[in-house]
Amino acid sequence: MSQSTAVDEKKNSVILTSNLFSPHIGGVENSLLYLAKAYQEMGYEPRILTSNIPRAGQAPLALSESVNGTAVERYDAQGKGMAPTVLRSFNNALKLYRRHSETNNARLFVCRYHYNQLIASLAGAKPTVYLVPGVIKFQNAPKYQQSAGLRYRLRWYYHHFMQLAALKRATHVAVFSKNMAAQLRQIGFKGTIHLTKPGVDLERFKPLPSEEKRERRIDLGLTANPNAHVFLCVGRCVGVKGFHLAIDALATGPENGELWIVGDGADMAELKEQSRKLQLEHRIKFIGATQTTETYYSLADTFVHSSLYEPLGQTVLEALASGLPIIAFEADDATGVNTASRDLMNDSHCVFVAEPAPVSLANAMRDMAALDQVSYESRSALNRKHAEATFSWQKLAQDLLAIANVKDLP
Incomplete structure (x- = not known):
């Protein structure tokens, strides 16, 4: 591990995690980047934990690097040895989250994917806020797909039940819309649901005449x-x-x-x-x-x-x-x-x-x-x-701290 990504116990870190991050492109990936920037401006040391799964046709990603000034650490989701890939990935992720949760300098874990929320909770990470990106039972329903065979349906059920487990084990659950909150109730989640709003980069996205x-x-x-x-x-x-x-x-x-x-x-x-x-x-x-x-x-x-x-x-x-x-x-x-x-x-x-x-x-x-x-x-x-x-990323960053009852920095 390089010095730039080694855990510094003297700092107050916020862990941001999902299964994918840059160079992957998407709303969840972008949210990690913008939240990291917001937490930096608030005086925290954000760290992004994710997998080394590459984009199609590319080599596995580096296990540690800095992206826009934020330390990124990746667990090996492919690994080596005789164990099946899913078990190797699980074990590598568990060790990474456990290492961060045991340093006691992580004030908050923000999880944007059910797999990572589940692993983080098993590693003893607290508090966690599972900021739900979508409800799998509805988002990935076969009726919305151009074609959905048996294999697709089996994966759909697998991820649906994994999401249920992640919801149950999360310290806190937050969503971006009343619509999503209603969907969580429909799949049987009875815990507290916090409503917040995402941000948007007003400098990057702006009108032209x-x-x-x-x-x-x-x-x-x-x-x-x-x-x-x-x-x-x-x-x-x-x-x-x-x-x-x-x-x-x-x-x-x-x-x-x-x-x-x-x-x-x-x-x-x-x-x-x-x-x-x-x-x-x-x-x-x-x-x-x-x-x-x-x-x-x-x-x-x-x-x-x-x-x-x-x-x-x-x-x-x-x-x-x-x-x-x-x-x-x-x-x-x-x-x-x-x-x-x-x-x-x-x-x-x-x-x-x-x-x-x-x-x-x-x-x-x-x-x-x-x-x-x-x-x-x-x-x-x-x-x-x-x-x-x-819509403000700074407001979302503050909301997540408040949801987890994390006190302001001294």
Whole structure:
């Protein structure tokens, strides 16, 4: 272990943990980074504990390093020897968490994944706040997948029961939405549920004037149409994100509409084939995974939150901060849409579509593309102000300390 990541017992550390972290890309991964920055500013020494699972096709990640000034320590999730990988991973994670919990300098463990919460509790880590990213029974339900065979269903059950165990063993449980709290009750969790809100980086995600964004996206080769109205989807390319609905909607949506999909995932090939069959290849751009999503938020015109299930929606916060008008499906048990969009915004910030149908979505896209400049800029300014007034990583960092009853530093 290098000196930069060795445990310093004289400091008050906050442990932030999940199964994946940078260079992996996602809302949970980003939350660890921003919480670390907030805790540094508050005088704590944040440490991120995670696995060394690499991105597809890459070598395993370093077991220790510094990322943006925060010490990152990884347990070997592949390991060596005769034991099955899952047992090696479990043992390595247990030893890492136990080492940190036994130093007595960790004021708080914030866990963002059920596996890590369970291991941390078994290692004796206290207090822990399990900041639930999603309820697996609903988020990973087979009905939201393009294809879900027996193997998928077995993994779904396995992770569902592991999450139940993590909830039971956590010192405290927190969620980002009333919607998610209700879901925890539905799966039988009877403990106290704390409600808090995430933050968004207002410096990284910010609006650009309409004329400037049109010029820049042409200069960057993102579109050749100066009059294009660019709709943006951001997230994993999996069925639950509803990108297939956005593609179908574009086919009958505004004639000057273009769609950018930022992210990768298991359904990428199917989505590309769908766009080809609809003869939309020239109007759809698959950006792939990127560390600079803010570029595409700043250059798009409207954000399409096409998710069928979303426990919160970090991408919604990024769209609000970027001053993008938003289109989203209305949550409704009858239509199968289960999102927390109403926890984040109201009709002033978003056009809510009554049903997850391409025709309905296409109508909303046409209406948005037809807005005059004054109406568009009014919506944009309102969404940016809402993000500035409502979502703060510093407030979340303070909330988590308060939930765990951690006293302020002397």
